[in-house]
Amino acid sequence: MFLEVRELSFGYGNMLIPSLRGLSFGIEKGEIVGIVGPSGSGKSTLLRLIAGFERPLEGSIVLDGITVAAKDVYVPPESRNVGMVFQDYGLFPHMTVRKNIEFGLRRLKGEERAMRANEMLAMAQMENFPSRYPYELSGGQQQRVSLMRALAPRPRLLLLDEPFSNLDADLREIMCKDVKTILEKEKITCLFVSHDQRDVNAVCSRIITQTY
Numbered sequence: 001m002f003l004e005v006r007e008l009s010f011g012y013g014n015m016l017i018p019s020l021r022g023l024s025f026g027i028e029k030g031e032i033v034g035i036v037g038p039s040g041s042g043k044s045t046l047l048r049l050i051a052g053f054e055r056p057l058e059g060s061i062v063l064d065g066i067t068v069a070a071k072d073v074y075v076p077p078e079s080r081n082v083g084m085v086f087q088d089y090g091l092f093p094h095m096t097v098r099k100n101i102e103f104g105l106r107r108l109k110g111e112e113r114a115m116r117a118n119e120m121l122a123m124a125q126m127e128n129f130p131s132r133y134p135y136e137l138s139g140g141q142q143q144r145v146s147l148m149r150a151l152a153p154r155p156r157l158l159l160l161d162e163p164f165s166n167l168d169a170d171l172r173e174i175m176c177k178d179v180k181t182i183l184e185k186e187k188i189t190c191l192f193v194s195h196d197q198r199d200v201n202a203v204c205s206r207i208i209t210q211t212y
């Protein structure tokens with residue numbers, strides 16, 4: 001198993017989130033798995049736990065054989081090599097579109113970095129706006145930049161939180177296909193959460209449905 005979530009429990013106060021009460025599941029390397037559940041059911045929270053922005057109350061998270069969260073273990077987000085597309089995009093407001101996309105590519109040489117950034121700009125259909133700042137973009141444009149920023153460094157695990165919610169039907173279809181193609185081509189393991197069954201069906205090979 002590439003990602004193992006074992007008996008995970010979490011709540012923000014002393015009330016556990018029902019879907020995060022002893023949750024267990026696993027994802028094999030290269031799998032694209034979806035979790036569908038209603039608003040408020042804990043999908044974003046689950047991704048925050050896996051990325052390392054929250055610590056579980058109980059249970060553990062094992063990534064590629066290494067425990068990253070457990071009772072006495074906490075590996076910080078920057079050491080997990082996990083990419084995340086946040087539901088509210090989370091772009092760096094003081095950086096242009098190109099700089100946002102290049103953020104995770106700092107380790108590449110100049111030319112390589114520019115090539116990968118250009119590839120991602122094209123896939124986001126943002127090649128005409130590399131110098132714009134996030135506040136100069138529509139919601140859907142920000143969402144596409146956020147998606148490509150996360151994909152650019154080829155993370156070992158990509159967490160997608162409603163990544164197509166702000167796109168119109170046509171663009172949604174294109175993005176679903178493009179993202180699926182790049183995940184498969186680059187063998188990136190992916191966990192995709194959404195309340196939209198159709199988006200998840202279009203991208204994922206296996207779906208876990210929350211029952212509450």
Ligand SMILES: Nc1ncnc2c1ncn2[C@@H]1O[C@H](COP(=O)(O)OP(=O)(O)OP(=O)(O)O)[C@@H](O)[C@H]1O
Nearest residue numbers: 012017037038039040041042043044045046087195
């Ligand atoms: N920082 C926080 N502090 C306190 N409660 C929170 C916080 N973030 C989320 N919650 C609560 O935790 C529960 C799960 O929220 P979460 O955002 O994970 O749901 P979700 O499934 O992603 O919903 P949506 O589909 O609307 O994005 C909700 O009841 C929410 O109000």
Ligand SMILES: [Mg+2]
Nearest residue numbers: 043044087161
């Ligand atoms: Mg959410």
